[in-house]
Amino acid sequence: MDKVTDRWTPEGERLMKELRELAELEVVIGFQRGKASEDNGTDLTDIAMWNELGTEGKYGGEHIPSRPFMRDSVDKHKAEIEHILKAQEEVLLSGGTARKILETIGIFQKDLMQTEIEQGSFAPNKRSTIRRKGSDKPLIDTGQMKNSVNFLIRKKGSGNKDA
Incomplete structure (x- = not known):
């Protein structure tokens, strides 16, 4: 018998090759510790977490209601996310690279998260916050948090190291 x-x-x-690379990489969307902070030195990852989850006066004694802009950027847009993921299958089959696909997904989800920060329906600011900010719009003060949303592509399980 012939071999x-x-x-x-x-x-x-x-x-x-691209499928193997996709199996080894992941795209992470959100805030990277140490990349941005408030004038008082508070890291924006902490501020984002406090707003996403809310506080019970644990951090600085201030109660912050939950304003789940990260969760809402996924939960409110499932059909759009499924559509972009399905489109990336076609990109891969027509010659696209793993990194380009992950970059497209990162940009897409980053945009959804920034849109939720701008347009989400959240618990209103307290009167003292409105006086300080001059606005009743939650999550928007200087725009620094919205502008700090980013993504990175990394090896799975590598922590915050870019791949």
């Missing part, structure tokens, strides 16, 4: 040898076409080899 049978499987051979990949160049396109098949390319596709398998």
Whole structure:
């Protein structure tokens, strides 16, 4: 009996290389500790967490109601997210790279999160906050938090290290 040898076409080899890379990488969207802080030194990752989850007066003694802009950026947009993910399958099959696909997903979700910060329906600011900010719009003061939303592509399980 003759020995049978499987051979990949160049396109098949390319596709398998990209699939292996996708299996090793992940895209993380949100805030990266140490990248931005308030004037008083408070890291924006903490501020984002306090607003996302709310506080019971634990941090600085101030109660902050939950304003789940991160969760809402996923929960309110499931159909759009499914659509972009399905489209990325086609990108991969037509020659796209793993990194380009993850970058597209990162930009898309970053935009959704920034939109939720701007347009989300959240618990209103306290009167003292409105006086200080000059606005009743939660999550928007200087725009620093919204502008600090970002993404990074990294090896799975590598922590905050860019890949």
